[in-house]
Amino acid sequence: MRRPSRPPPPRPNGFTADPTLPRWLPGPGAGGRYKVLDEDFLVEELPEGCPEGRGLSWYRVRRAGLDTPAVVRLLARAADVPSENIGYAGLKDREAVAEQRFTIERGRRLRELPEGLTLVSSGQTRFPLQPGDLEGNRFRIVVRGGNPAIAAQRLAKLTTFPNRFGPQRTANGLPAIGRDVLLGHGGHLEAQRRRFAMLAWQAEGFNRALAMRGDERFEGDVVEGGQRTGPLFGSKMRWPRGAALAFEEGVLAESGVGLDELERAVHILPGGRRALFARTHEGRVEPHPAGFTLYVTLEPGVYATSLLHELL
DSSP: OOOOOOOOOOOOSSSSOOTTSSSSOOOOOOOOOSSSSSEEEEEEEEESSSOOSSSEEEEEEESSOOOOOHHHHHHHHHHTTGGGGGESOOOSSSEEEEEEEEEEOOOOOOOSOOEEEEEEEEEEEEEEEOOOSSSEEEOOOOEEEEOOHHHHHHHHHOOOOEEEHHHHOOOTTTTHHHHHHTEEEEEEEEHHHHHHHHHHHHHHHHHHHHHHTTTOOOOTOOOOOEEEEEEOOOOOOOOHHHHHHHHHHHHHHHHHHOOHHHHTTTOOOEEEEEEEEEEEEEEEEEEETTTEEEEEEEEEOOOOOHHHHHOO
C-alpha cells in the first residue's frame, strides 16, 4: 500500500559551493544554489531491487525531508525490531527526495509504511543489506540561479574530482562526538547515534588527509582499481608504505585517536581505503527555467555535493 509523503517545505537559501574549501578546477564557477526545495535534489539508489530469495522482506522507499537514520527508526518502530535489524546500502541526505532499499530482519512484514514514506516496490530476499551493497546512485539536481553554459563546460573538463565526504556526513559536530565515543565517553548515546558519530569521525579523517595532500603522490601509496586511495581509519585498514605511511600515521595522531581505540571499535570501524578522486558517469547539464539541471550517475559512496562544489 502506498502512503503519500508530506509536501517538502521550501528552503529559500539552499546551499552553494563552500568558500572555505579549495576547488580542483580553476576558473569561475557556474554559481547558483541547490536544495532550495527538497524536490530539486532527487537521488535514486541502484539497483532498484534486491536479489530474489526467501527469509527477509525488502522495501524500496521514497521519501522527502528524512535522512536514512530517521527512516531506519521509523521502519524499526513499525516492524517492532531494534534499529540494528534494519539493513541499508548507503546513507541518503535529509534535504532531498530519495529512493533507497531497506531490509528488515526478524520483524513483521509491513502492510503499509509509516507516514512520510512511500512504498515504491518490495519483495523477499535472502541476505540483509550491508553498507556498500549498491551499484551507484542516479541524481537529478536543479541548481537555481546557475549558469548552464559554464556548468556544462566545467563538467566536461572534470574527468575526476576530489572524492570528499559531503557535509551531510560530517556536519553538526558529529565527528567530535565520534571521537569522544572512540575515547570511551559516549555510553549515554543511543547505539545508532554512536555508530553514525564514529562513521563521521572516520569520514572527517579521510577529508583531512585529502585536503592536506591534494594531488601530491607519495612513495608507498596504496593503489586499488588503478586509483590512489586515502585512509578510512580502522584496525583492519590496509596501511601504505614509506612516505605515505608516515603521512597517514601523522593524520591519525593529530585526531587524538590511537590504534587501541580503533581495535575496540573494530565491529563498527574495521577500516578500509577510499579512492582519493571520483569519476562521473552519464553526466549532462540541461537548461532549467530557474537555472540548470544536472543529471549524473556516481559510484557508491561518492557525494554529489562534492561534484557540485566543483561546478558552482
